[in-house]
Amino acid sequence: MVAGIKGMFLANKKHNEQVKTYITYNKGRDWRLLQAPSVDLKGNSFHCVLPYCSLHLHLQVSANPYTSGNIASKESAPGIIVASGSIGTELSNSNVSMFITSDAGNTWREIFKEEYSVLYLDQGGALVAIRHTPLPIRHLWLSFDEGRVWNKYGFTSSPLFVDGVLGEPGEETLIMIIFGHISHRSEWQLVKIDFRSIFNRRCTPGDYQTWHLHNDGDPCLMGVKRIYRKLKPVARCVMGKNQSVTMISEPCDCTESDFECDYGYERRSDGKCTPAFWFLPSSVSRSCTTEHTFLNSTGYRKVVSNNCTGGVTDLYTAHKQHCPSQAPRGLHLVTNEGSLSASLNSNVTFLVFLEEGDGSQTSIMLDFGDGNTITYSNVSSIDDGIKHMYKNVGIYRVVATAANSMGLETTILYLHITCQLEYVHLSVPFVVVKKKEVNLTTVLWPSQVGTVTYIWWLGNNSEPVITLEGSITFTFTQEGINVVTVQVSTGNAIMQDKKTIAVHEYFRSQLLAFSPNLDEHNPDIAEWRLDVSRVIKNSMVQATGISEELLLVTVLPGLPTTAEFYLLPHKYLAEETSEKVLGLLNQNLVKFTLRPGIQITVYAAHLSAAPLVDTSEDHSASAMLMLLSVVVVGLAVFVIYKFKRKIPGLNVYAQMQNEKEQEMTQSPVTPTEMAPKSLTSREPLDKELNT
Numbered sequence: 125m126v127a128g129i130k131g132m133f134l135a136n137k138k139h140n141e142q143v144k145t146y147i148t149y150n151k152g153r154d155w156r157l158l159q160a161p162s163v164d165l166k167g168n169s170f171h172c173v174l175p176y177c178s179l180h181l182h183l184q185v186s187a188n189p190y191t192s193g194n195i196a197s198k199e200s201a202p203g204i205i206v207a208s209g210s211i212g213t214e215l216s217n218s219n220v221s222m223f224i225t226s227d228a229g230n231t232w233r234e235i236f237k238e239e240y241s242v243l244y245l246d247q248g249g250a251l252v253a254i255r256h257t258p259l260p261i262r263h264l265w266l267s268f269d270e271g272r273v274w275n276k277y278g279f280t281s282s283p284l285f286v287d288g289v290l291g292e293p294g295e296e297t298l299i300m301i302i303f304g305h306i307s308h309r310s311e312w313q314l315v316k317i318d319f320r321s322i323f324n325r326r327c328t329p330g331d332y333q334t335w336h337l338h339n340d341g342d343p344c345l346m347g348v349k350r351i352y353r354k355l356k357p358v359a360r361c362v363m364g365k366n367q368s369v370t371m372i373s374e375p376c377d378c379t380e381s382d383f384e385c386d387y388g389y390e391r392r393s394d395g396k397c398t399p400a401f402w403f404l405p406s407s408v409s410r411s412c413t414t415e416h417t418f419l420n421s422t423g424y425r426k427v428v429s430n431n432c433t434g435g436v437t438d439l440y441t442a443h444k445q446h447c448p449s450q451a452p453r454g455l456h457l458v459t460n461e462g463s464l465s466a467s468l469n470s471n472v473t474f475l476v477f478l479e480e481g482d483g484s485q486t487s488i489m490l491d492f493g494d495g496n497t498i499t500y501s502n503v504s505s506i507d508d509g510i511k512h513m514y515k516n517v518g519i520y521r522v523v524a525t526a527a528n529s530m531g532l533e534t535t536i537l538y539l540h541i542t543c544q545l546e547y548v549h550l551s552v553p554f555v556v557v558k559k560k561e562v563n564l565t566t567v568l569w570p571s572q573v574g575t576v577t578y579i580w581w582l583g584n585n586s587e588p589v590i591t592l593e594g595s596i597t598f599t600f601t602q603e604g605i606n607v608v609t610v611q612v613s614t615g616n617a618i619m620q621d622k623k624t625i626a627v628h629e630y631f632r633s634q635l636l637a638f639s640p641n642l643d644e645h646n647p648d649i650a651e652w653r654l655d656v657s658r659v660i661k662n663s664m665v666q667a668t669g670i671s672e673e674l675l676l677v678t679v680l681p682g683l684p685t686t687a688e689f690y691l692l693p694h695k696y697l698a699e700e701t702s703e704k705v706l707g708l709l710n711q712n713l714v715k716f717t718l719r720p721g722i723q724i725t726v727y728a729a730h731l732s733a734a735p736l737v738d739t740s741e742d743h744s745a746s747a748m749l750m751l752l753s754v755v756v757v758g759l760a761v762f763v764i765y766k767f768k769r770k771i772p773g774l775n776v777y778a779q780m781q782n783e784k785e786q787e788m789t790q791s792p793v794t795p796t797e798m799a800p801k802s803l804t805s806r807e808p809l810d811k812e813l814n815t
Contacts, residue, residue: 128202129228129337130429131346134195136183142214145180147229149339150346151427153384160211161223161232172211179223179232180216181209190288190303192241201248202352202369203228203335204270208239222253224271228337235271243289245298249327249355249363250319252289252300260285260306266319269357279317282306298323298362323362331359344376347432378435383424386442397423404454406480420445451531452486454479457524458537460509465574465615468517468543473509476524486528493520493539514541517572542574542615550610550621554678555690558603558629566594566610566621579611600627626676628692632702635729636660636677636687636709642724646685653679656718660687660726663716667708670701686729 126132131151136143146155158179160172172178186193195207206224210216222236239256253265253274260283265274279302286304291297298319305312336343337350351372355363385391388403399405405421424440426432459466460473476488489499492512500506503526514520522537547569556562566578580589582598583606589596600606609622646652661677664670676690691701706728708714714726 126205126228127197128199129345131427132228134181134183134229136180136215143180144178144214145183145209149228150381151429153427154381156340158229158232161234164234165237170211177212179209179211180214181207181223182215182220183207188288190290192243192289194239196242196244198244198248200369201244202371203337203354204244204248205229206235206242206251206271226270227335230338230340233271235274240265241289243291243300245291245300245319247363247369249361250298252319254286254289254302258285259283264302266322268360272357280315284313284315287312320362323360325361327355327359327361327363331355331361344379344432346427347376347378347382347430348373349376375431375433376435378426378432378437378440380436380440382427382430382432382435383440384427386421386423386425389421389423399423404479416447417444418447419443449530450481452478452481452526452528452533455524455526455533455535457490457522457535459539464538465540465542466514468541469513469515471511471513472539473511474522474524474537475509476503476506476526478503478526481526481528481530486526489525489527491523491525493522514539517541517543517574519575540574543570543572545573545612545614545617545619546570548610548612548619548621550608550623552608552623552625554688555626555628555631555633555676555692556600557631558627559599559601561597561599562625564596564598564608564610566612568594568612573614575614577613579613581609581611582606583608600625603627603629626690626692630692632691633688634702634706636689636726637729638685638687638727639723639725640684641722642685642718643683645718645722646683648681648683653681657687659716659718660689663726664689664705664714667714668705670705674701 126134131149133148133152135146135148135155137146137155145158147158148155157174158181159174160170160177160179163169170177182194184194185196194209195205197205204224204226205228206222208220208222210219210221220239221234222238222240222242223232224235225232236253236255240253241256243252243254244250245252248270249268251267251271253267255261262280262283263276263278265276267274284302284304284306285308286302288303290301290303291299300317300319302315302317303312332353333356335352335354337345337352339345343349353370355361380395385397388400388405389397390400391397419442421442422440425442426437426440454477456475456477456479458475458477460475466472474490476490478486484502486503487499487501488503488506489497490510491497492514494514494516496512498510498512500510518541520539520541522539523534524537525532525534527533545568549567549569551565551567553562564580564582568576576592576594578591578594578596580591580596580598582589583600588611598608604627606625606627607622608625609620611618611620657677657679660679661672661675664675664677665672668675670691674692676692677687678689679685679687689705691705709726709728712725712727716724716726718724
């Protein structure tokens with residue numbers, strides 16, 4: 125921002141990888157390149173023609189009050205700008221020179237071939253320049269004609285490394301202070317310079333001239349003509365604090381240059397303002413009330429702080445128009461944060477926008493999709509939004525309907541209500557058969573958390589499998605230990621669980637049960653189950669003598685406590701090994717100490733001597749044969765029972781059994797009574813046997 129001139133700015137713009145300097149006199153409404161000086165310090169021509177070549181400036185302003193930046197302007201010296209820069213097609217850090225303008229950027233002059241710090245004294249009546257150099261100096265340059273002529277003065281007898289320059293007390297006086305050090309090890313030296321001895325009188329009205337502020341010949345800037353009072357270049361006098369650069373201003377008639385594009389409009393290459401692709405001009409009438417008026421924009425608005433009057437004001441100013449009566453159009457429904465998801469039991473704010481239509485006469489009905497509906501009779505009454513809280517997780521179809529006497533319009537929003545995922549558990553078998561499908565299942569807590577994406581990393585696969593279901597089947601093709609990881613993505617949260625699966629071509633498994641006292645000490649957590657699995661395995665290895673490489677044990681979740689062990693022997697040794705293990709389990713010989721004084725017994729879950737479950741394919745035929753044998757035996761028993769009375773041997777056996785039962789159940793009698801009964805019972809028996 126150029127000090128002292130309202131609406132004047134300098135800016136560096138990067139275009140096609142080139143940085144160029146532009147200037148504006150109407151607060152950014154129009155920009156143009158800087159006209160380079162016609163000649164250099166030696167009077168040689170620059171041959172710089174717009175727009176291919178121009179003056180470019182470094183616009184860094186110093187934050188340190190003791191050093192000047194690359195550019196400086198003062199409100200007490202309007203129109204004077206001193207800056208470092210370069211001439212060419214773009215801004216460069218090489219061949220940097222110092223330039224000055226005394227007419228607010230219309231024309232520029234080169235004053236030094238190197239960078240200098242420039243200090244304003246006596247309201248711009250005197251300019252002091254000190255060279256930027258790491259070397260010690262003893263001279264400075266002074267100008268009384270706005271940088272046209274510079275005189276060299278010595279300010280110290282010993283060369284000084286200059287650290288900073290300060291006007292005392294400001295640019296309205298002729299006193300300055302230079303501070304630095306004589307050597308790198310010396311203390312600071314302060315040099316006070318009073319330039320008043322150079323001047324022998326105060327300025328009179330005859331020492332001043334008028335200066336018209338203009339933009340390339342146009343005297344109306346920001347709608348006003350400004351005339352300043354400045355010292356003549358030949359005048360060498362002191363203005364002092366009491367004298368000021370007075371200004372005369374008068375308003376100008378408004379022209380097209382005093383107007384910028386209104387909100388929603390963009391300036392095209394022909395200079396006209398037209399609606400942007402995202403802006404609908406008719407939308408400004410949506411807050412209208414029937415039989416009232418609204419301001420309909422022409423696409424232009426006066427530049428802020430512009431003071432022009434009359435002219436083309438009526439042509440470019442917004443006009444009042446009657447509010448139209450029309451059906452609702454352009455209905456929009458969004459959430460306050462623009463998100464399509466929200467948390468369970470939190471307030472969701474819905475915003476409803478209507479591009480066209482009589483807002484005061486249009487009713488809005490909002491169906492939240494969970495059985496709740498709300499209606500508003502005026503769109504403007506819900507500018508702050510509509511709040512609603514969802515009680516269940518899910519995807520809700522939110523419908524907004526705008527209706528008036530002219531028609532209606534509907535829009536839909538699908539809102540995902542989620543809750544925080546707290547826990548992920550991957551349920552997989554501990555051991556699986558090679559080249560057989562295995563089911564992998566993910567359990568979530570809570571079970572309903574909204575839309576969930578499952579990312580599976582299976583075995584040694586480098587690419588994940590992505591599903592929307594919590595279970596997947598997979599076939600492991602190689603023996604060994606495989607790690608399965610599932611990542612669950614819901615909303616912004618991602619949680620994971622991983623399990624280790626042993627893959628073998630042949631194994632047998634058996635469920636294990638424990639003495640009831642183990643349940644009293646089972647916290648049912650994964651770490652406890654893992655530790656107890658190791659203890660059970662060690663006790664089984666010690667009791668059976670089986671190598672620990674051939675035995676795997678895992679404790680299953682839940683109560684009562686159960687476990688499963690797996691034998692991984694060679695298939696021809698499987699039966700012998702399994703019988704040995706089951707025998708020890710059924711004899712309660714496998715025990716371990718949970719803690720001092722607590723002994724746990726391990727036994728087969730069903731306490732039977734049945735062989736271990738064989739999961740290999742080779743025994744499917746024998747299993748079928750055993751099943752058929754059981755069926756045949758069952759049929760034979762049925763036939764024998766049906767026709768047993770027609771088989772003599774069986775009939776005799778039944779009679780003998782009945783007689784024995786009668787003898788055992790009768791009351792005591794004498795031997796003589798008992799003898800004939802026994803004889804009569806034997807006679808038919810002999811006949812039956814002979815027959």
